Amino acid sequence: MTTAGVDPDADRGPARTADRALRVLLAFRQRPEWGVSDLARALGLDKANIHRLLTTLAGRGFVLADPDTRRYRLGPAIAVLARAAERGGALEAAARPYLAELAHDLDESAILNVPHGAAYRCTLAVDAAGPVRYSATVGETIPLHGGAAGHAIFAFYPAETVRHLLDGALPKFNDRTVVDVDDLFTRYARVRADGVAISHGEYDPNVTSVAAPLFAAGQVVGSLVVIGPQDRMSAKVDTVVDRVRAAAERLSRLLDGVPTP
Amino acid sequence: MTTAGVDPDADRGPARTADRALRVLLAFRQRPEWGVSDLARALGLDKANIHRLLTTLAGRGFVLADPDTRRYRLGPAIAVLARAAERGGALEAAARPYLAELAHDLDESAILNVPHGAAYRCTLAVDAAGPVRYSATVGETIPLHGGAAGHAIFAFYPAETVRHLLDGALPKFNDRTVVDVDDLFTRYARVRADGVAISHGEYDPNVTSVAAPLFAAGQVVGSLVVIGPQDRMSAKVDTVVDRVRAAAERLSRLLDGVPTP
DNA sequence: AACGTCGTTTCAACTATTGAAACGCCTTCG
DNA sequence: CGAAGGCGTTTCAATAGTTGAAACGACGTT
Numbered sequence: 001m002t003t004a005g006v007d008p009d010a011d012r013g014p015a016r017t018a019d020r021a022l023r024v025l026l027a028f029r030q031r032p033e034w035g036v037s038d039l040a041r042a043l044g045l046d047k048a049n050i051h052r053l054l055t056t057l058a059g060r061g062f063v064l065a066d067p068d069t070r071r072y073r074l075g076p077a078i079a080v081l082a083r084a085a086e087r088g089g090a091l092e093a094a095a096r097p098y099l100a101e102l103a104h105d106l107d108e109s110a111i112l113n114v115p116h117g118a119a120y121r122c123t124l125a126v127d128a129a130g131p132v133r134y135s136a137t138v139g140e141t142i143p144l145h146g147g148a149a150g151h152a153i154f155a156f157y158p159a160e161t162v163r164h165l166l167d168g169a170l171p172k173f174n175d176r177t178v179v180d181v182d183d184l185f186t187r188y189a190r191v192r193a194d195g196v197a198i199s200h201g202e203y204d205p206n207v208t209s210v211a212a213p214l215f216a217a218g219q220v221v222g223s224l225v226v227i228g229p230q231d232r233m234s235a236k237v238d239t240v241v242d243r244v245r246a247a248a249e250r251l252s253r254l255l256d257g258v259p260t261p
Numbered sequence: 262m263t264t265a266g267v268d269p270d271a272d273r274g275p276a277r278t279a280d281r282a283l284r285v286l287l288a289f290r291q292r293p294e295w296g297v298s299d300l301a302r303a304l305g306l307d308k309a310n311i312h313r314l315l316t317t318l319a320g321r322g323f324v325l326a327d328p329d330t331r332r333y334r335l336g337p338a339i340a341v342l343a344r345a346a347e348r349g350g351a352l353e354a355a356a357r358p359y360l361a362e363l364a365h366d367l368d369e370s371a372i373l374n375v376p377h378g379a380a381y382r383c384t385l386a387v388d389a390a391g392p393v394r395y396s397a398t399v400g401e402t403i404p405l406h407g408g409a410a411g412h413a414i415f416a417f418y419p420a421e422t423v424r425h426l427l428d429g430a431l432p433k434f435n436d437r438t439v440v441d442v443d444d445l446f447t448r449y450a451r452v453r454a455d456g457v458a459i460s461h462g463e464y465d466p467n468v469t470s471v472a473a474p475l476f477a478a479g480q481v482v483g484s485l486v487v488i489g490p491q492d493r494m495s496a497k498v499d500t501v502v503d504r505v506r507a508a509a510e511r512l513s514r515l516l517d518g519v520p521t522p
Numbered sequence: 523a524a525c526g527t528c529g530t531t532t533c534a535a536c537t538a539t540t541g542a543a544a545c546g547c548c549t550t551c552g
Numbered sequence: 553c554g555a556a557g558g559c560g561t562t563t564c565a566a567t568a569g570t571t572g573a574a575a576c577g578a579c580g581t582t
Contacts, residue, residue: 014313014316014317014569014570015278015282015313015314015316015317015569015570016278016539016568016569016570017276017277017278017279017538017539017540017569017570018278018279018281018282018314018317018318019317019320019321020279021276021279021282021283022282022317022318022321022323022338023321025342026321026338026341026342028342028345028346028349029341029342029345031349032345032348032349032350033349033354035559035560036559036560036561037558037559037560045541046540046541046542047541047559047560047561048540048541048542048561048562048563049539049540049541051560051561051562052275052276052539052540053276053279055275055276056275056276056279056280056283057279057283059280060280060283060284060287060478061477061478061516061517062283063351064351064355064515064516066351066354066355070559070560073346073349073350073351073354074342074345074346074349074350074351075346075350075351075477075516076350076351076352076477076478076480076482076516076517077283077287077477077478078339078342078343078346078350079343079346079350079352079375079477079482080287080290080477080478080480080482081286081287081289081290081335081339081343082339082340082342082343082346083376083480084289084290084293084335085289085334085335085336085339085340085343086378087293088289088292088293088294088334088335089293089334089335089336089337089339089340090324090325090327090333090334090335090336090337091337091340093294093327093334094325094327114340115344116377116378117347117377117382117402118400121378139379139428141378167400216322216336216337216338216340216341217321217322217337217338217341219337219341219344221337221340221341254325255322255325255336255337275538275539276538276539277537277538277539277570278538278539278569278570278571296528296529297528297529297530298527298528298529306572307571307572307573308528308529308530308572309530309531309532309571309572309573309574310570310571310572312529312530312531313570313571331528331529523582524581524582525580525581525582526579526580526581526582527578527579527580527581528577528578528579528580529576529577529578529579530575530576530577530578531574531575531576531577532573532574532575532576533571533572533573533574533575534571534573535570535571535572536569536570536571536572537568537569537570537571538567538568538569538570538571539566539567539568539569539570540564540565540566540567540568540569541564541566541567542563542564542565543562543563543564544561544562544563544564545560545561545562545563546559546560546561546562547558547559547560547561548557548558548559548560549556549557549558549559550555550556550557550558551554551555551556551557552553552554552555552556
C-alpha cells in the first residue's frame, strides 16, 4: 500500500529544529502511535534526533509516551490549543472579508461552517442586507447529512470515517432530507466532482444553499455557504456557484501557507 | 537566590528551539491574536527570534498571519491535529487501564468523557461484569448540563465561557435535571469544592454516577465517571467517590508531563 | 517634521543541535 | 541457550543552525 517513506520536501525554512518538531506532530495524522525508530525512519531523520524532539514535545504536553510500550501519542496540549483555536482561530478571522464580499455582491447571507464531530457548526455569518433573508444562527450545530454545507465538508472525509460517524439513523428534517446512506455517498461523489454542493431545502425548507469546501494542508477544514430563499436563489444559481467556489478556492489558498507533507 | 529574580520558566529541556516554538503556540491560549513584538515581550525573547519561529509555524499551518494587520492567529493545522487526536489521542490510551481498574474493583461501569463544544462525549467505556449494569454508548454526546460527568468538566471552565455556551434553554431530561442557570453555577461551586460531582438520576433516571475531572496543563480535558443502578451505588458511594477521585488525580498527574506555563 | 513603534532583514559570534556510535535491555531466532 | 537484531537511550566532538543586537524602511501618532 502507500506506507509513505521519506517526505519529499525536507527541512526548509529558517528554523530547522522547530520545523522538524512540527513535522513530528503532523506525522500523527498518519498513525496514532509512533515509536522512536519508526518515526525516525518515516521522517528520514536520526533516531537520537527524534528522541530529543519527542522528549521536548512531551515536556509541553504535545505528545505523551506510554510508560510501558514506550510509544508516543498526541497529548492533551493539542486539545487545549484546539479549544483556543475554536474561538480565536485564523479561519474565522480570514473568512470574514470573504463572507462580507459574498453577502454584499450576491445579496444573500453567507456563512462559515466547520466540522464538529458527526456534525458541522456555523461559526460565522454575514447576513444579506435586505428585509427578506436567511438569518443564520451562529453556534448552531447541524448533523452532517443536513444540508449543502455539511455535504461540502463530509464529501471530502474518508468514506470509512463518515460511516463510522454515522452510527445511528439519520434524522429526517423534511421530505427532502437525504436519509439513506448510499444516497448520501452518491451525493458526495457528485459534490467532489462539482466542487460545490447545492441543496434545495434539504434542511430548512424553501431555502436553497450553495456550499464549497475549504481546504488547509490537504484536508477539509470547513465550508463556505451562500443561502437564501429558494425562488430568489434559482434565478442566480449559476453566478452563486461560481462565486462561492471561487471564494472558497481563494480562501483555501490563503490557508495553506505551504503544502504540509 | 544567586541569579536574577526573574527566572519564570526559561527554556528547559534539550531542544531549545523546538521548545520555544511550542511556547509560542501555547501563548495563543491567553490571547487569540499576537503581533511579533508583543509576543516577544510576553515570552521574554527577541523580536527576531519570534519572527523566525512564527514564520516557521506559519509554514506548516500552525499559525496564520493576517496579511493586513500582520498579526498572527492559530492556523488550520491545529484543527487537523485535533481531529487526529480525537481518535488516537493519548487520553484514551492512558485512561483505559484506569477505567478497567475502576470497573473491576467497584463492579460498576466506568467511562471517559471529553468536552465537545457545549456538550461532552463519551469516548471510552469499560462496562461492569455483572448482568445488571449501566451500558455506556461510546460516541454519545450529552449536553453539558446533563449529568455528573458534565458537571465535573464544565465546573472548571471559566464561568463566562459556560454562559456563552449556554445560549439556548437547557433541555430537561427528567424531573431531576438541573435546568436553571443559577442552580447550575451553585452546583459547580460545590463540585469544585468537593473535587467530584455526584448525580442521582439527573440524566438517566434511576442511575447514580460519580465523576471527577481530568486536568492537563492546568485545564480540564475530560472526566472519569463510575455509574450504576441507584440502589446498588448508594451502598458504596463513599468508596466510589474516593476511588474515582484518586484515579482521576493519578491520571491527571500522568497527563501533565510538566506544568505548561 | 520628529518621534515612536511596528515587522523585517542582516550578520558575526556563539552554542545548541546534530548524527554516528556505543550502550543496556528486551524479544526473537538459530 | 547463546547469538542476533530490535528497541529506546545516552554520549560526544564537530558542525551548522540559531541567536540577538543593530540597522532598516514603513506606518501612524504627536
